[in-house]
Amino acid sequence: MHAAYITARGLAETIRFGELPAPGCGPGEVLVRVEAVSVNHVDTFVRSGAYPTRLPFPFVIGRDVVGVIVAVGSGVTAFARGDRVWSNSLGHDGRQGPSADFAVVPADRAYPLPEGVAAATAVAIVHPAATAYLALHAHGGIRGGETVHIGGGAGQVGSALVTLAAESGARVICSASAADRAYCRSMGADDVLDYRADDLAGRLRAIAPGGIDLAIDTSAREDVASLLDLLAPRGRVVVLAGMTTRVTLTLGELYTHDRSIRGFAISNATVAELTAAAGTINRLLARGALTPRRIETLPMSHARRAHARLEDGDVRGTRIVLVPDEAMPPP
Ligand SMILES: NC(=O)c1ccc[n+]([C@@H]2O[C@H](COP(=O)([O-])OP(=O)(O)OC[C@H]3O[C@@H](n4cnc5c(N)ncnc54)[C@H](OP(=O)(O)O)[C@@H]3O)[C@@H](O)[C@H]2O)c1
Structure with a gap:
């Protein structure tokens, strides 16, 4: 699969975009086909090492994702194939990030995407x-x-x-x-x-x-x-x-x-704290009460540039959202 990843912590230039083996999902996990990921300050801190956390290398960057479930691991009853979900706690503490075609999400860190909410809107917020x-x-x-x-x-x-x-x-x-x-x-x-x-x-x-x-x-x-x-x-x-x-x-x-x-x-938030937050977020998302100010959508292959721009302060009031390259509309 295509992925934006690093092989060691470092500057934005260390981000590569290329092929990595697609992951499989284990017990208690779901595998999603990624629709959108966001670019946060904390993603740059994890990438650079400013925020120390356990990372598996090669490490797929990013933290937040919206995607469609394509496989469900054993023991998962809350979700089924075809469900659209979001997560905001990948990419740290030993978990891979989602900036790739596919991402593994622990089922207790996945939340249903409310009906009618665009992937980019949700992932940005x-x-x-x-x-x-x-x-x-x-x-x-x-x-x-x-x-x-x-x-x-x-x-x-x-x-x-x-x-x-x-x-x-x-x-x-x-x-x-x-x-x-x-x-x-x-x-x-x-x-x-x-x-x-x-x-x-x-x-x-x-x-x-x-x-x-x-x-x-x-x-x-x-x-x-x-x-x-x-x-x-x-x-x-x-x-x-x-x-x-x-x-x-x-x-x-x-x-x-x-x-x-x-x-x-x-x-450091617990799964229970994140789940409580997700409940409120989904309630507000569903009624359009939580909206990002501006979104700039870029292809995932631009992840390196997205990190550099965030670090340069070049995205005032705008949220960068990365989508798989083939999902970008033709120029
Ligand atoms: N602890 C956590 O769990 C956690 C989680 C998420 C984010 N964060 C941190 O939270 C911070 C904010 O993130 P963000 O994404 O919200 O950044 P952001 O979108 O850049 O927001 C920062 C805001 O501060 C305003 N500002 C600049 N100078 C100011 C001043 N002197 N007084 C008052 N406001 C001023 C900016 O206004 P202008 O646009 O006019 O400059 C901007 O609206 C970052 O440091 C991030 O790392 C922490």
Whole structure:
């Protein structure tokens, strides 16, 4: 089969596109014919080694997939051949990625694709949306009526956070570029603050005088110490980005108000947590309430270029989706 793969961790240039033996599926697994895969920041971290995880070599890159089941391993009762499914936890912790004609998916990491949802739409959203679900629910403990601040509300994860937080009945404040104000409002933000204007902390305090219950900055550019200061009693900061950011905190600001700061990575999520996220994602996908902003579809043979462009910051507001080369429409 055709596959985009690496034989060792390294730069985007190490990605090859060529023939690898097609995998077979074992007990508890399904084999899918791949329709679409997405390109995430984390795919570049896995490829480069910035995010260390067990990889079988040659390693097929990628994490999220939508495909049609073509074979079902023993013991799998939830799915049958012909079912369309998605997964967002391949390509790490010893599992092969899906950037190939066929991919093996453990059945407990496969979720049915809701009727009528395009493969590209689903695959583009499942990673940021599951991240948002975990940040808000598994780690942030969001409750209806709370005030939530999202840093970088127009980004892939940020816009999913805005959508899911609004869906939970929270008041949603986000920071974004002034040009993205209307987009963030359309996703469900109540207030949008221009991140380039001065004194974000002062403006946040002015519109949330009772304090912020949950703050999540996807840009890793906001000042975590200021966010902690802005929290209501028992408020939480959830950290999901800023791999090399160092901060200085005043612990008294934290413990004297029962505030907390907590980090997480979706790669550590349990199967049960991912399944809970998938339930919410499928409910929202089915009613068109979760949509990627822009999708650029490229043939899988362009995987190397896709990684390089993501690393160069050349895909603002756009999600790259790779499809098998023969599925590309003629130019
Ligand atoms: N922990 C996890 O499990 C997990 C999972 C998924 C992703 N992540 C991480 O989450 C981060 C965001 O990913 P993404 O795909 O959402 O990226 P993205 O689409 O590039 O979004 C980042 C957003 O931040 C905005 N921004 C830039 N500077 C800002 C500032 N000073 N203040 C506020 N916002 C600012 C950007 O706006 P402009 O476009 O105007 O620059 C953009 O909208 C990445 O670091 C990724 O690795 C972590």
